[in-house]
Amino acid sequence: YIWPSQYDILEDAYVLSSGFGSDGTVDEVTPCSATPAGNSPGRQNTAEWLRTAYHDMATYNSATGLGGLDGSIQFETDRPENIGTAMNTTVQFFGPLQSKRSSFADRLALGVVLAIKNCGGPTIPFRPGRIDATEAGAPGVPQPEQSLETHVAAFARQGFNMTEMIGLVACGHTVGGVHEVDFPQTVHGAITTPDNPEGVVHFDDSFDVYDNHIAVQYIDGTNTDPLVVGFNTTTNSDARIFSADGNRTMQSFAADPNFFLSRCGSLLERMLNTVPAGVALGDVIEPLEVKPHQLRLFFDNTGGLTLSGDIRIFGTTSIAAAADPADMPVTLVWTDRNGGKNSNYSTTATWDDFMAATSLWGAVQLFSISTPIDPATGISSFVVDWAYNSQLPLTTSDNGGSGFPLQDVVLFQRTGSCHGTVDQNSTVNAVIRNDMGDVTSAYIEYTHSATQIGSMALKQVTIRADFVHVGNSTSPFYDTYTTSFLSNDGFLTLNADIVSFDLFAVVGGKTYSSLDNPQLFTGC
Numbered sequence: 001y002i003w004p005s006q007y008d009i010l011e012d013a014y015v016l017s018s019g020f021g022s023d024g025t026v027d028e029v030t031p032c033s034a035t036p037a038g039n040s041p042g043r044q045n046t047a048e049w050l051r052t053a054y055h056d057m058a059t060y061n062s063a064t065g066l067g068g069l070d071g072s073i074q075f076e077t078d079r080p081e082n083i084g085t086a087m088n089t090t091v092q093f094f095g096p097l098q099s100k101r102s103s104f105a106d107r108l109a110l111g112v113v114l115a116i117k118n119c120g121g122p123t124i125p126f127r128p129g130r131i132d133a134t135e136a137g138a139p140g141v142p143q144p145e146q147s148l149e150t151h152v153a154a155f156a157r158q159g160f161n162m163t164e165m166i167g168l169v170a171c172g173h174t175v176g177g178v179h180e181v182d183f184p185q186t187v188h189g190a191i192t193t194p195d196n197p198e199g200v201v202h203f204d205d206s207f208d209v210y211d212n213h214i215a216v217q218y219i220d221g222t223n224t225d226p227l228v229v230g231f232n233t234t235t236n237s238d239a240r241i242f243s244a245d246g247n248r249t250m251q252s253f254a255a256d257p258n259f260f261l262s263r264c265g266s267l268l269e270r271m272l273n274t275v276p277a278g279v280a281l282g283d284v285i286e287p288l289e290v291k292p293h294q295l296r297l298f299f300d301n302t303g304g305l306t307l308s309g310d311i312r313i314f315g316t317t318s319i320a321a322a323a324d325p326a327d328m329p330v331t332l333v334w335t336d337r338n339g340g341k342n343s344n345y346s347t348t349a350t351w352d353d354f355m356a357a358t359s360l361w362g363a364v365q366l367f368s369i370s371t372p373i374d375p376a377t378g379i380s381s382f383v384v385d386w387a388y389n390s391q392l393p394l395t396t397s398d399n400g401g402s403g404f405p406l407q408d409v410v411l412f413q414r415t416g417s418c419h420g421t422v423d424q425n426s427t428v429n430a431v432i433r434n435d436m437g438d439v440t441s442a443y444i445e446y447t448h449s450a451t452q453i454g455s456m457a458l459k460q461v462t463i464r465a466d467f468v469h470v471g472n473s474t475s476p477f478y479d480t481y482t483t484s485f486l487s488n489d490g491f492l493t494l495n496a497d498i499v500s501f502d503l504f505a506v507v508g509g510k511t512y513s514s515l516d517n518p519q520l521f522t523g524c
């Protein structure tokens, strides 16, 4: 995984948990008992996300390779097997976080990884690359009134044997609980408005900690799990499942909290990585030590170039944890468009209080950059010289050897670019170097979210529009190009971190691209 990558947005979402640059996913599940915004007390985001992810995956058929974690749950929330508002709430939360480079299914899987870690649970390796279904899949989520044989068969279809089924159910039913409003046949008399208007009865005494109490209480007889000790034995599916191997799995979980966590880590990893045949997941995301964050090269209306954005530094050592960002030297040193060096080609990255950020996985700091780049000499790559404090020798981070690459051939021009509302064209201006040969093709791929019939889900729509040559620009090195297109997204997702557009130009027979430009904020 080398920057830039199609998974940069998800890597940032994995690393930046709260504060500057974070997309709000971890805040939504902090504390672990956190309730969906505007919803009843007693509901728990972490539990709803985990249950939703399981219900999305639970329709997988290992014989046909159909189903799995593919976001099809977005079309299935009105099925009886998905009863309750949890799935819709989850779809509404993750929908706007989708983008061309982060599917709903990836967002949901990542949400579960972050939420469980945030509740004190295991580190579940996260692999990106899930592809969203465009319609509902087959039904098949297990129901509590079904027999043990039915459940064993359902988990076998999903790819899990009986021991793994017991584990996966315990790993799910350690947070959250059963709600009387949706399961009156299982829970009775728990609705105590206003404290508990939906009548939730938790699976164990630590519903807001990801721990082995579900097993400890099951074994020591203090169990409150309504699917074990409920008044209606027909719906006591956890009782049948947990005892299916003579309680051996639950005993091993109760005896060793760390064994429970590690086993849940690997079972949930498998659950999240159960995807339709043909979907190839990427490598496990490990935080990069030094990474550009929304770093972009822009053409301004005075004929100059501006490099702006942030440099992110992540570490897991005690020195990293103790670092004071105000005392961290961070310098960006670039090479010009011909790979040449010059002592003037450098800029200091600065930290400010408002840039404070945290990560569930270690210490993270961001430093901002804004520097003019002379178009005459341009830029082709850079390295970052940095240290955890001003007394330490500098480390040079060079992105695995060849530096962090940048191109200055095709660039977005903010001036004159604007966002149309519904039924009104958007305009995007670009500049392209005029000294590198013929421009045989130049176009934009603009991706936005769109609503879909039969679902609360948003889908990604990409519009391709060709640029036309306008003429000179304010720089002798660049010509101006423009394009106009109907985006019709009605300002649905004005999130510059998420919505983006890519520019492409074939110049002198070579293709150059400027990827992930931010959403257009200026109205036309």
Ligand code: HEM
Pocket (backbone or CB within 6 Å): 043, 044, 046, 047, 048, 050, 051, 054, 084, 086, 142, 143, 144, 145, 151, 168, 169, 171, 172, 173, 175, 176, 177, 178, 179, 180, 182, 183, 237, 241, 271
């Ligand atoms: C035979 C298999 C299963 C059955 C019959 C079953 C049944 C149920 C039922 C009836 C509820 C109550 C839902 C509500 O009131 O909102 C529930 C909640 C839950 N289930 Fe399962 N479940 C099964 C497997 C799993 C698995 C494998 C996971 C995840 C690994 C899981 C995760 C959860 C979570 C986190 C909740 C709490 C939801 C909340 O508090 O909002 N379940 N389950």
